Amino acid sequence: MIQCPRGTRDFLPDDMEKRRFYENKLRHTAQTFGFREIETPIFEDAELFILRSGPNVLNELYAFKDKGDRELALRPEMTAPSIRMFVNSMSNDPKPIKIFYFGQCFRYERPQSGRYREFFQFGAELIGSATPETDAEVICLAAAMIKNFGIENYKVHIGHIGVLREAIANAGVPKERTAEVLQKLDKKLYDEARPLLESMNVASNVIDEIFTLTETVGGTEVLSKVPGDAGDYLRQVTDCMHAMGVDNYDIDLGVVRGLDYYTGMVFEVEAPALGAEKQICGGGSYTLSELFGGEKVFSTGFAIGFDRILLAMEKEGHVYEPKGIDAYVLSVTDDMRLKAAEIVSMLRREDISADIDIMGRKMQKAMKYASSVRSKYAVIVGAKEMEEESVTLRDMTSGEQSVVKISELCSKIKG
Amino acid sequence: MIQCPRGTRDFLPDDMEKRRFYENKLRHTAQTFGFREIETPIFEDAELFILRSGPNVLNELYAFKDKGDRELALRPEMTAPSIRMFVNSMSNDPKPIKIFYFGQCFRYERPQSGRYREFFQFGAELIGSATPETDAEVICLAAAMIKNFGIENYKVHIGHIGVLREAIANAGVPKERTAEVLQKLDKKLYDEARPLLESMNVASNVIDEIFTLTETVGGTEVLSKVPGDAGDYLRQVTDCMHAMGVDNYDIDLGVVRGLDYYTGMVFEVEAPALGAEKQICGGGSYTLSELFGGEKVFSTGFAIGFDRILLAMEKEGHVYEPKGIDAYVLSVTDDMRLKAAEIVSMLRREDISADIDIMGRKMQKAMKYASSVRSKYAVIVGAKEMEEESVTLRDMTSGEQSVVKISELCSKIKG
Numbered sequence: 001m002i003q004c005p006r007g008t009r010d011f012l013p014d015d016m017e018k019r020r021f022y023e024n025k026l027r028h029t030a031q032t033f034g035f036r037e038i039e040t041p042i043f044e045d046a047e048l049f050i051l052r053s054g055p056n057v058l059n060e061l062y063a064f065k066d067k068g069d070r071e072l073a074l075r076p077e078m079t080a081p082s083i084r085m086f087v088n089s090m091s092n093d094p095k096p097i098k099i100f101y102f103g104q105c106f107r108y109e110r111p112q113s114g115r116y117r118e119f120f121q122f123g124a125e126l127i128g129s130a131t132p133e134t135d136a137e138v139i140c141l142a143a144a145m146i147k148n149f150g151i152e153n154y155k156v157h158i159g160h161i162g163v164l165r166e167a168i169a170n171a172g173v174p175k176e177r178t179a180e181v182l183q184k185l186d187k188k189l190y191d192e193a194r195p196l197l198e199s200m201n202v203a204s205n206v207i208d209e210i211f212t213l214t215e216t217v218g219g220t221e222v223l224s225k226v227p228g229d230a231g232d233y234l235r236q237v238t239d240c241m242h243a244m245g246v247d248n249y250d251i252d253l254g255v256v257r258g259l260d261y262y263t264g265m266v267f268e269v270e271a272p273a274l275g276a277e278k279q280i281c282g283g284g285s286y287t288l289s290e291l292f293g294g295e296k297v298f299s300t301g302f303a304i305g306f307d308r309i310l311l312a313m314e315k316e317g318h319v320y321e322p323k324g325i326d327a328y329v330l331s332v333t334d335d336m337r338l339k340a341a342e343i344v345s346m347l348r349r350e351d352i353s354a355d356i357d358i359m360g361r362k363m364q365k366a367m368k369y370a371s372s373v374r375s376k377y378a379v380i381v382g383a384k385e386m387e388e389e390s391v392t393l394r395d396m397t398s399g400e401q402s403v404v405k406i407s408e409l410c411s412k413i414k415g
Numbered sequence: 416m417i418q419c420p421r422g423t424r425d426f427l428p429d430d431m432e433k434r435r436f437y438e439n440k441l442r443h444t445a446q447t448f449g450f451r452e453i454e455t456p457i458f459e460d461a462e463l464f465i466l467r468s469g470p471n472v473l474n475e476l477y478a479f480k481d482k483g484d485r486e487l488a489l490r491p492e493m494t495a496p497s498i499r500m501f502v503n504s505m506s507n508d509p510k511p512i513k514i515f516y517f518g519q520c521f522r523y524e525r526p527q528s529g530r531y532r533e534f535f536q537f538g539a540e541l542i543g544s545a546t547p548e549t550d551a552e553v554i555c556l557a558a559a560m561i562k563n564f565g566i567e568n569y570k571v572h573i574g575h576i577g578v579l580r581e582a583i584a585n586a587g588v589p590k591e592r593t594a595e596v597l598q599k600l601d602k603k604l605y606d607e608a609r610p611l612l613e614s615m616n617v618a619s620n621v622i623d624e625i626f627t628l629t630e631t632v633g634g635t636e637v638l639s640k641v642p643g644d645a646g647d648y649l650r651q652v653t654d655c656m657h658a659m660g661v662d663n664y665d666i667d668l669g670v671v672r673g674l675d676y677y678t679g680m681v682f683e684v685e686a687p688a689l690g691a692e693k694q695i696c697g698g699g700s701y702t703l704s705e706l707f708g709g710e711k712v713f714s715t716g717f718a719i720g721f722d723r724i725l726l727a728m729e730k731e732g733h734v735y736e737p738k739g740i741d742a743y744v745l746s747v748t749d750d751m752r753l754k755a756a757e758i759v760s761m762l763r764r765e766d767i768s769a770d771i772d773i774m775g776r777k778m779q780k781a782m783k784y785a786s787s788v789r790s791k792y793a794v795i796v797g798a799k800e801m802e803e804e805s806v807t808l809r810d811m812t813s814g815e816q817s818v819v820k821i822s823e824l825c826s827k828i829k830g
Contacts, residue, residue: 001707001708001709002459002462002463002466002499002502002708003460003499003503004455004456004459004496004500004503005456005458005459005460005481005485006483006485008456008457008458009456010453010454010455010456010500010503010504011453011455012453012500012505013451013452013453013514016451016452016454017451017452019454020452031768032763032766032767032768032769033763033768034740034743034768034769034770034771036428036431036432037431037432037435038425038426038427038428038431039425039434040425041419041420041423041424041425041533042423042457042489042519042521043420043423043477043489044417044419044420045417045418047417048417051417062458062479062481064477064479064480065479066420066477066523070420070421074457081419084418084419085419085425085427087416087417088416088418088419088425089425089427090427094783094784094787094788095774096773096774098770099428104457106457108481108482118456118457118458126773129774131773131774131775133752133771133773133774133775134773134774136756137773140760144763239753240752243753243754243757243760244756244757244759244760245757245760245764292417293416294416325449328449337548337655338654338655338658339658341548341551341655341658341659342658342659342660344659345555345658345659345660348448349660351447352447353446353447353448353449354447354449355448355449355513356449356548356552358511358541358546358548358549358552359510359511359546359548359549360546360548369509372508372509373449373509
């Protein structure tokens with residue numbers, strides 16, 4: 001028996017209905033914020049992702065050559081494709097440009113709980129603006145999405161990668177080795193970061209200062225401890241967030257997003273319901289377009305792991321109930337079958353979701369099937385009732401039955 | 416500048432909004448018919464598609480080995496994945512099973528007008544039933560989708576591959592060469608089919624009879640010319656279609672679907688607006704599950720080319736107008752900026768799509784931007800009006816302005 005490839009999944013009808021419901025919640029929230037959807041190809045030139053993330057990304061890419069010997073790769077994320085698209089086709093549009101996307105991404109890694117080789121990501125990018133209000137707008141969109149998704153317990157952690165970069169540069173770390181240091185700090189691997197920094201001749205007390213910086217965590221009161229203009233900047237971000245009604249955040253200079261292209265504010269959202277692997281969203285302000293042949297343009301964006309956020313919602317105890325259909329039409333005798341077909345079509349034209357027995361089943365079996373597809377009503381087409389242009393309508397929950405004129409059937413079912 | 420790979424496309428916001436609108440129309444129609452959505456991975460074991468279509472399919476597949484040396488392929492279609500999923504996970508569900516899907520498929524071929532290497536397909540499969548009503552239900556769903564899509568001029572061509580298979584078998588064509596013959600007949604390449612059949616020692620008059628059979632085209636009156644039980648069967652299909660209100664079809668025994676797994680009724684839908692390449696939908700009844708390690712189960716299904724059907728609709732003169740947003744909020748002076756942020760959030764919480772100036776623009780520039788994002792209203796937040804807990808509401812179409820209490824703003828905008 002052929003199975004779906006390792007790390008991928010099939011989504012059966014109940015699961016898919018739930019996923020579409022929540023996907024549309026995210027989409028609707030983004031639209032309410034004035035963001036508009038885009039879509040990019042499932043694969044790109046592998047070069048695009050190498051430019052964004054460095055050559056190491058190849059280890060985790062589904063990369064392949066097409067028959068024309070082009071190096072392609074299934075997309076591991078959608079920020080790079082979005083910015084490529086912006087550079088190619090939207091760079092002359094009025095700024096700011098507010099876009100979002102939803103779709104499959106691919107990562108070649110060992111499958112583990114809640115992590116798949118084919119996974120689904122929702123993301124948004126606000127392109128062409130670099131103000132505190134830009135950052136606040138983006139963080140508030142992420143928060144609204146998570147809230148509208150039904151997740152009650154979540155927290156936004158806001159940092160500033162510029163502060164850390166400056167401290168590391170001032171400590172004498174060569175520019176090309178900054179990412180290496182940041183990656184250790186991102187994972188709070190202080191035991192590994194210290195010898196690394198020492199090997200670059202950073203003094204012990206300076207290392208301590210860098211570590212202390214990453215441990216600057218708390219309410220807006222800690223902003224006074226943030227060196228340079230970043231403290232003021234973040235205060236403007238949080239003031240605007242407060243005006244927008246988002247207050248469940250902390251300032252956390254330990255939020256480190258390792259990639260080179262982040263420039264200033266960075267943030268993550270955690271859902272404690274998920275336990276150790278609790279991050280559901282991450283983002284920040286960055287410039288990327290110049291790497292793809294465009295002008296340098298400031299942007300702020302984020303991505304939400306759709307599989308993770310679904311899991312968080314379920315861990316909080318939310319359950320999605322599949323809707324089922326409105327009506328199941330069956331005929332008592334074979335000579336009523338075409339009449340039943342007429343009636344099911346009439347219902348469908350009136351936007352009533354309706355199914356019909358196509359297997360010539362006896363009443364009892366057909367009723368059982370109607371239950372299995374969660375039909376609210378059964379419409380029973382019998383010769384006797386038909387003489388009066390009527391059918392029997394059965395409420396599948398209560399079991400109540402009544403004879404209803406065909407001309408009144410739609411309004412009865414719509415309730 | 417990096418472009419998207421050859422034969423793939425980026426969808427910009429206006430285009431994407433249109434595509435989602437129509438995608439949802441198809442989805443909604445399928446749900447009205449009691450079909451439920453599923454989703455399968457973007458790639459599968461290459462074997463799956465070879466089992467369905469034969470080894471020649473490899474020439475058109477995006478096939479690649481993953482790092483574990485598995486032979487994978489981007490899906491060229493979604494019937495095989497759906498039936499694989501049925502065999503793996505749904506074979507014990509109550510029959511019939513009615514599923515549909517929408518998504519990207521991939522075909523490595525020379526890109527040409529309206530045909531892409533990454534294309535979008537909508538399809539439905541009705542699994543586990545083999546009655547004339549099953550076939551009618553599926554054809555009527557295809558017709559309803561096309562009609563609800565807004566395409567007025569389309570025609571369903573209904574054939575029966577069993578008739579042709581039997582004639583070819585009776586003529587002495589070996590079973591393993593049937594597909595070869597059918598492919599010529601599918602493309603109406605009679606000049607090539609004749610020598611091919613002659614090389615298999617089929618007599619000239621028998622060849623003429625086969626050709627005549629494929630030219631059996633017309634209303635239900637031609638059904639009497641259809642040999643065997645197929646004529647009766649198709650009459651029951653069309654009787655049921657008539658009861659369901661679908662009459663724009665003809666019987667056309669020249670409808671040949673070349674693949675081995677089709678068993679009986681086959682159909683295609685054409686939209687004349689598309690000119691020479693006018694087919695927008697194709698399907699039929701088949702068995703496929705036994706190839707994937709399951710029991711033999713009869714199914715009927717079809718696929719609609721989403722790119723084609725969009726093109727057909729546009730050629731018929733339909734234009735989709737992007738919706739834009741409800742309100743754009745801007746502040747007259749800098750001290751009103753946080754107030755503006757409060758107001759935009761209030762609107763969004765009331766499900767009003769609203770944007771806000773985040774670039775500190777002067778009034779005139781902000782107004783220009785509000786037009787560019789097609790905002791219905793501008794909400795102007797000024798210090799003087801704010802003293803009275805009011806803002807200025809400007810209708811962006813008429814240019815009319817009025818001072819509105821903040822407490823009444825949402826209901827004013829909702830109209």
